Amino acid sequence: MAESEAETPSTPGEFESKYFEFHGVRLPPFCRGKMEEIANFPVRPSDVWIVTYPKSGTSLLQEVVYLVSQGADPDEIGLMNIDEQLPVLEYPQPGLDIIKELTSPRLIKSHLPYRFLPSDLHNGDSKVIYMARNPKDLVVSYYQFHRSLRTMSYRGTFQEFCRRFMNDKLGYGSWFEHVQEFWEHHMDSNVLFLKYEDMHRDLVTMVEQLARFLGVSCDKAQLESLIEHCHQLVDQCCNAEALPVGRGMCRPAPPCRRPHAFQTPVLPLAPSQSSASYLQSLPLPGVGGKKVTQKGPLRILQASDGVSL
Numbered sequence: 001m002a003e004s005e006a007e008t009p010s011t012p013g014e015f016e017s018k019y020f021e022f023h024g025v026r027l028p029p030f031c032r033g034k035m036e037e038i039a040n041f042p043v044r045p046s047d048v049w050i051v052t053y054p055k056s057g058t059s060l061l062q063e064v065v066y067l068v069s070q071g072a073d074p075d076e077i078g079l080m081n082i083d084e085q086l087p088v089l090e091y092p093q094p095g096l097d098i099i100k101e102l103t104s105p106r107l108i109k110s111h112l113p114y115r116f117l118p119s120d121l122h123n124g125d126s127k128v129i130y131m132a133r134n135p136k137d138l139v140v141s142y143y144q145f146h147r148s149l150r151t152m153s154y155r156g157t158f159q160e161f162c163r164r165f166m167n168d169k170l171g172y173g174s175w176f177e178h179v180q181e182f183w184e185h186h187m188d189s190n191v192l193f194l195k196y197e198d199m200h201r202d203l204v205t206m207v208e209q210l211a212r213f214l215g216v217s218c219d220k221a222q223l224e225s226l227i228e229h230c231h232q233l234v235d236q237c238c239n240a241e242a243l244p245v246g247r248g249m250c251r252p253a254p255p256c257r258r259p260h261a262f263q264t265p266v267l268p269l270a271p272s273q274s275s276a277s278y279l280q281s282l283p284l285p286g287v288g289g290k291k292v293t294q295k296g297p298l299r300i301l302q303a304s305d306g307v308s309l
Contacts, residue, residue, distance in 0.1 A: 025113060025173035030092045035116065037096055038089060043120035046105040048214065049128045050086065053178045054111050054171065055141040056133040057196040062086045062109060063233050064199070065129060068210045068226060069107070111172050114181035124190040127213065130182040133196035135175050139165050203230055 019026040022035050031038075050065060052058045063082055087099050089110040099108060110117060121128060143161045146154035154161070168174040186193035192213045198206055207227050211218065218226060 019171060022116070025116070026169065026171055027112075027173070028090070028171045031090050034090070034096065038112070038116065039119055041089070041096065041118040041120075042100060043118050043125045044104055044106065045126055047126035048105060048107050049117075049121065049126060050107070050109045051114075051117070051128060051130045051182070052109075052111060053132070053138070053175050055138050055145060056131050057199065058109065058111075058131070060199065060234065061129070061131050061194070061196075062107075064207070064230050065210065065214075066107065067229055067233065068207060068216055069105070069214050113173060113178050114185065121190075124188060127190050127192070129192045129194065129210070129213070130186075131194045131196055132179045132182070135165075137196075138175065142170065199234060203227065203234060 020029050020032040021027070022031065027035075048065065048069060050058065050062055052061070059082075066082060066085060086107045086109050087094050087102075089096070089099065089108055090112060099106070114122075117128075120126070139162060142165065143154075143158055146161070156164075164170050165175065168177075172178065182191070182193060185191050192209065194206060194209070204227050207230050208223070210216075211223070211226070
């Protein structure tokens with residue numbers, strides 16, 4: 001049976017959340033009953049899709065993509081609800097029927113694995129932008145996200161959350177498989193594979209990549225203006241201080257435009273032990289039944305990462 005429910009309590013006797021399990025992948029409960037409709041969702045050649053594993057820099061990427069594709073001003077983006085302009089395919093709101101009727105060109109987001117996206121996307125019928133992020137940073141953000149949501153009310157420890165992450169017990173399944181599936185298609189003409197760390201290491205190159213991929217033509221002066229606007233967006237994001245994790249406080253975010261603009265916080269795990277060192281101590285699961293090696297998803301990110309994976 002392809003569809004089932006899986007209970008995932010954070011700690012014994014506390015926090016229970018039922019994920020929707022589809023073909024062995026845990027998905028949020030609102031995906032239940034709509035996966036076939038998603039697979040058959042009508043795709044248009046003018047569509048631009050932004051796909052990420054949760055907490056991979058989706059919000060920042062969507063603003064940069066919107067700015068590049070629409071030529072919008074960062075101040076204007078700050079005044080609008082950008083999420084209304086880029087709906088998430090599988091979310092309850094606004095829903096598939098509304099997204100189907102949006103005027104072209106549509107900008108659509110999703111966290112679904114490659115295999116669950118509309119079949120027309122697999123045929124290269126529209127552009128797909130995928131962003132991957134260092135899992136050590138991602139898991140800290142995902143942990144905070146679970147703790148902040150009333151619907152989740154996660155109260156387990158960070159160590160327990162990491163084990164869930166490593167054992168594919170969170171929504172949207174395995175990070176390793178998610179990244180690997182898209183990497184296998186990174187040479188497809190309709191797929192642009194990006195890395196979150198490169199947005200801080202070399203934003204100029206990333207903006208140029210996006211402009212070429214989206215078919216945005218501009219002269220040197222227009223490109224420089226576009227890049228400066230994108231820098232403003234990234235700086236606005238980086239200037240915010242990090243959130244507390246458990247009883248330990250994160251360091252303020254250092255200046256942007258450098259790899260690892262968001263430092264991994266110090267967590268109450270052990271004296272002088274960080275979340276990165278804790279993750280480093282965990283064994284890595286395999287991808288597709290094989291051990292993760294330097295040729296796997298961690299190797300994909302290593303080139304743009306300042307720390308050893």
